[in-house]
Amino acid sequence: MGIGAYLLVFLGIYIIYLLFVVSRKKARESFKKSCYVLYLVNVYKIDVDKINTKMLASMVTCVNSFILATTLYILSNIKGILSIVVAAFSMLLLLFILYHVLGKILKRKGDKNV
Numbered sequence: 001m002g003i004g005a006y007l008l009v010f011l012g013i014y015i016i017y018l019l020f021v022v023s024r025k026k027a028r029e030s031f032k033k034s035c036y037v038l039y040l041v042n043v044y045k046i047d048v049d050k051i052n053t054k055m056l057a058s059m060v061t062c063v064n065s066f067i068l069a070t071t072l073y074i075l076s077n078i079k080g081i082l083s084i085v086v087a088a089f090s091m092l093l094l095l096f097i098l099y100h101v102l103g104k105i106l107k108r109k110g111d112k113n114v
Helices: 003-022 025-031 035-044 053-077 081-112
Strands: none
Touching (some): 035 053, 035 081, 053 081
């Protein structure tokens, strides 16, 4: 998989997520109770009521799309059982790093809104 295919996968996942979560108000309300948001609330003490739900859903969508596209890229470029191990490790690493960055950004945004 080349960089063009990577971008197509990323955009495809992002657009599907936007259509089914971000653009639908009912889905956004249930999104507040998702494991992504609960992790950010519990670990980074983010007040979801101070943050625009649509913006929060868009940011999480972008992070998740990047993680999935990167994992698929790794799986397609490394052959054998090693690809699964490397993809799983990189997915966990990306999850922790990107959600840490997202949590810090949202915490800063929430503090500025006070």
